[in-house]
Amino acid sequence: xxxxxxxxxxxxxxxxxxxxxxxxxxxxxxxxxxxxxxxxxxxxxxxxxxxxxxxxxxxxxxxxxxxxxxxxxxxxxxxxxxxxxxxxxxxxxxxxxxxxxxxxxxxxxxxxxxxxxxxxxxxxxxxxxxxxxxxxxxxxxxxxxxxxxxxxxxxxxxxxxxxxxxxxxxxxxxxxxxxxxxxxxxxxxxxxxxxxxxxxxxxxxxxxxxxxxxxxxxxxxxxxxxxxxxxxxxxxxxxxxxxxxxxxxxxxxxxxxxxxxxxxxxxxxxxxxxxxxxxxxxxxxxxxxxxxxxxxxxxxxxxxxxxxxxxxxxxxxxxxxxxxxxxxxxxxxxxxxxxxxxxxxxxxxxxxxxxxxxxxxxxxxxxxxxxxxxxxxxxxxxxxxxxxxxxxxxxxxxxxxxxxxxxxxxxxxxxxxxxxxxxxxxxxxxxxxxxxxxxxxxxxxxxxxxxxxxxxxxx
Amino acid sequence: xxxxxxxxxxxxxxxxxxxxxxxxxxxxxxxxxxxxxxxxxxxxxxxxxxxxxxxxxxxxxxxxxxxxxxxxxxxxxxxxxxxxxxxxxxxxxxxxxxxxxxxxxxxxxxxxxxxxxxxxxxxxxxxxxxxxxxxxxxxxxxxxxxxxxxxxxxxxxxxxxxxxxxxxxxxxxxxxxxxxxxxxxxxxxxxxxxxxxxxxxxxxxxxxxxxxxxxxxxxxxxxxxxxxxxxxxxxxxxxxxxxxxxxxxxxxxxxxxxxxxxxxxxxxxxxxxxxxxxxxxxxxxxxxxxxxxxxxxxxxxxxxxxxxxxxxxxxxxxxxxxxxxxxxxxxxxxxxxxxxx
Numbered sequence: 001x002x003x004x005x006x007x008x009x010x011x012x013x014x015x016x017x018x019x020x021x022x023x024x025x026x027x028x029x030x031x032x033x034x035x036x037x038x039x040x041x042x043x044x045x046x047x048x049x050x051x052x053x054x055x056x057x058x059x060x061x062x063x064x065x066x067x068x069x070x071x072x073x074x075x076x077x078x079x080x081x082x083x084x085x086x087x088x089x090x091x092x093x094x095x096x097x098x099x100x101x102x103x104x105x106x107x108x109x110x111x112x113x114x115x116x117x118x119x120x121x122x123x124x125x126x127x128x129x130x131x132x133x134x135x136x137x138x139x140x141x142x143x144x145x146x147x148x149x150x151x152x153x154x155x156x157x158x159x160x161x162x163x164x165x166x167x168x169x170x171x172x173x174x175x176x177x178x179x180x181x182x183x184x185x186x187x188x189x190x191x192x193x194x195x196x197x198x199x200x201x202x203x204x205x206x207x208x209x210x211x212x213x214x215x216x217x218x219x220x221x222x223x224x225x226x227x228x229x230x231x232x233x234x235x236x237x238x239x240x241x242x243x244x245x246x247x248x249x250x251x252x253x254x255x256x257x258x259x260x261x262x263x264x265x266x267x268x269x270x271x272x273x274x275x276x277x278x279x280x281x282x283x284x285x286x287x288x289x290x291x292x293x294x295x296x297x298x299x300x301x302x303x304x305x306x307x308x309x310x311x312x313x314x315x316x317x318x319x320x321x322x323x324x325x326x327x328x329x330x331x332x333x334x335x336x337x338x339x340x341x342x343x344x345x346x347x348x349x350x351x352x353x354x355x356x357x358x359x360x361x362x363x364x365x366x367x368x369x370x371x372x373x374x375x376x377x378x379x380x381x382x383x384x385x386x387x388x389x390x391x392x393x394x395x396x397x398x399x400x401x402x403x404x405x406x407x408x409x410x411x412x413x414x415x416x417x418x419x420x421x422x423x424x425x426x427x428x429x430x431x432x433x434x435x436x437x438x439x440x441x442x443x444x445x446x447x448x449x450x451x452x453x454x455x456x457x458x459x
Numbered sequence: 460x461x462x463x464x465x466x467x468x469x470x471x472x473x474x475x476x477x478x479x480x481x482x483x484x485x486x487x488x489x490x491x492x493x494x495x496x497x498x499x500x501x502x503x504x505x506x507x508x509x510x511x512x513x514x515x516x517x518x519x520x521x522x523x524x525x526x527x528x529x530x531x532x533x534x535x536x537x538x539x540x541x542x543x544x545x546x547x548x549x550x551x552x553x554x555x556x557x558x559x560x561x562x563x564x565x566x567x568x569x570x571x572x573x574x575x576x577x578x579x580x581x582x583x584x585x586x587x588x589x590x591x592x593x594x595x596x597x598x599x600x601x602x603x604x605x606x607x608x609x610x611x612x613x614x615x616x617x618x619x620x621x622x623x624x625x626x627x628x629x630x631x632x633x634x635x636x637x638x639x640x641x642x643x644x645x646x647x648x649x650x651x652x653x654x655x656x657x658x659x660x661x662x663x664x665x666x667x668x669x670x671x672x673x674x675x676x677x678x679x680x681x682x683x684x685x686x687x688x689x690x691x692x693x694x695x696x697x698x699x700x701x702x703x704x705x706x707x708x709x710x711x712x713x714x715x716x717x718x719x720x721x722x723x724x725x726x727x728x729x730x731x732x733x734x735x736x737x738x739x740x741x742x743x744x745x746x747x748x749x750x751x752x753x754x755x756x757x758x759x760x761x762x763x764x765x766x767x768x769x770x771x772x773x774x775x776x777x778x779x780x781x782x783x784x785x786x787x788x789x790x791x792x793x794x795x796x797x798x799x800x
Contacts, residue, residue, distance in 0.1 A: 053631040406467040
């Protein structure tokens with residue numbers, strides 16, 4: 001009964017357009033957890049600090065305040081905001097630990113509306129903002145929903161070239177020795193699956209992002225379960241049926257189980273009902289790693305974007321079939337380069353997301369690109385040299401060393417693959433800057449991101 | 460691609476960026492240009508452009524012919540004067556020397572007045588060029604010039620350095636803000652205060668104009684009254700935004716306002732005119748004079764709003780632009796209060 005009441009309230013909020021579900025999308029290490037922590041932190045401080053000057057509602061002092069409220073979905077863990085803040089405020093400050101499971105947080109933002117209809121109802125209105133955090137690896141599973149075992153295998157083997165082929169050698173050797181029509185043997189399968197998982201881990205370590213299935217790398221509560229023990233196979237045809245009780249039959253069964261029980265459940269519970277989306281992209285680390293890494297990330301982002309529903313949402317569709325009507329692409333870690341490079345960063349980001357942009361543009365939704373930093377790690381300034389002023393940033397690297405550095409130019413367009421043979425990009429990573437007590441963490445253009453994402457709902 | 464600069468580690472202490480750099484607009488633009496993605500690739504630029512309201516400014520023309528004729532004329536006059544003074548001294552004609560002194564004193568007054576006019580005309584022209592610079596800054600998303608630019612604007616428009624809005628803007632600035640961000644914040648924090656006062660002025664004047672026409676019994680008196688109110692409204696607005704007006708620059712501004720009113724965006728006119736006609740029609744049903752008063756009031760309000768968009772140092776952001784509808788309501792209320800009893 002209580003549940004029904006809760007759902008009715010939710011439905012009412014959605015109908016009144018005072019409920020937004022924000023999809024924070026990004027591959028692993030793109031800065032999703034840092035972004036969510038920072039958003040919560042900034043919004044909680046709006047009543048006392050003037051920290052979001054580019055968010056119109058906050059700038060015009062229309063936001064009364066914000067607080068965390070209990071979420072409606074009780075089956076999902078609460079986003080570990082306090083822990084994340086603890087890590088950011090510890091000495092030395094640390095980045096929040098990467099997410100290993102799904103979690104959710106709900107914020108209630110109280111504001112003075114400018115709309116007359118809202119003002120009639122009460123002097124203040126409340127916007128409920130749901131933010132969901134999840135490991136970026138799992139997101140890569142969403143495309144599996146449209147693929148059967150044979151086509152998935154084919155896709156995986158098509159991608160096996162260059163670095164991937166090199167890394168896959170031990171797994172491929174075992175796979176070729178295996179006769180798929182033999183009587184199923186769980187132990188052999190587990191062994192080869194372990195090799196496959198190993199290969200995926202190595203891909204990630206080498207800076208490749210398109211790693212499927214994502215649960216293999218980050219199993220969560222499914223660690224060691226047989227549903228995670230399968231792998232793609234060569235030379236499969238769609239029409240020939242696998243022999244009963246054979247290795248292939250078992251692999252196929254497990255794949256389908258994975259699709260239905262793991263991926264579909266994840267999708268249904270967390271992904272079907274978003275209104276707004278921010279896609280976080282870390283453009284700098286693929287530049288450090290090379291051409292292949294960049295292109296790999298690009299295709300991974302495109303694949304992920306296919307799994308969301310885009311379109312203009314009216315009142316009815318907002319109630320029953322929400323669609324994402326605004327997408328913001330954000331290049332994170334803008335604080336790791338000097339401010340004059342931000343424009344180049346945005347231009348590079350546009351190249352990175354080009355296929356995804358085309359995909360979403362068809363639905364006639366609002367899209368934009370910015371560069372931002374959720375939690376600022378460095379201080380920007382300049383150095384006086386005999387040759388003149390040089391822009392520089394100062395911060396503490398992950399190794400604990402304080403450096404002042406010009407991190408290098410960010411290319412506006414991705415250089416050719418052979419550029420990396422002579423030159424290297426060396427964007428160092430920094431620790432978050434120490435926080436002042438009772439002050440919101442510093443950021444770059446997080447307010448602009450919020451303005452794009454929820455600004456129109458705060459009118 | 461080998462022109463990309465590589466990583467550089469420094470041992471010197473980091474210096475905070477200086478803020479009081481002289482703005483050298485022309486040169487810095489061209490230096491920054493290499494960082495700006497070309498227009499065809501940046502999808503967001505189209506966005507920004509459409510968010511700014513288009514304003515038609517008077518074109519800058521150099522009238523070389525007029526200038527050269529004037530120079531020749533003044534040169535000849537000076538020559539003639541010097542010549543006649545010399546001959547007067549030589550022939551000891553003290554009377555004509557006295558006359559020459561008197562006339563040149565008068566001419567001096569005239570020249571100062573003319574010079575002041577010219578100076579103010581120049582100032583107006585400079586004001587328009589500031590608007591154009593602001594548009595350029597917003598469109599090209601560079602870093603580093605916004606703050607200096609806005610500080611200059613604030614000085615010109617007479618904003619006190621300790622006013623709360625201005626200090627708030629200064630405090631919210633970060634080195635990482637792009638020029639467009641800085642300008643947007645200035646627009647929304649500092650300039651919005653001036654806008655509020657200006658809107659109040661416009662609505663005050665337009666309700667007054669509406670009331671005057673609604674109660675005055677003479678058509679000719681109406682026209683004169685309205686013209687007088689409108690001129691003094693534009694004067695007050697210019698004063699508020701810190702633009703100094705002389706006789707010629709006032710005329711020029713008035714002309715620009717009229718041109719902008721005539722060439723307002725088609726959609727804007729369609730929506731506004733529809734509403735105007737409707738309210739005028741309704742008021743006309745009650746009383747013909749009330750309908751006329753309403754029409755004149757709305758016209759004055761439109762004039763005032765256009766003058767505002769010409770006098771502001773920054774272009775209007777679509778979201779924050781003052782709409783006619785906000786003022787119309789007050790006019791209607793005033794006129795109905797006067798005529799319907």
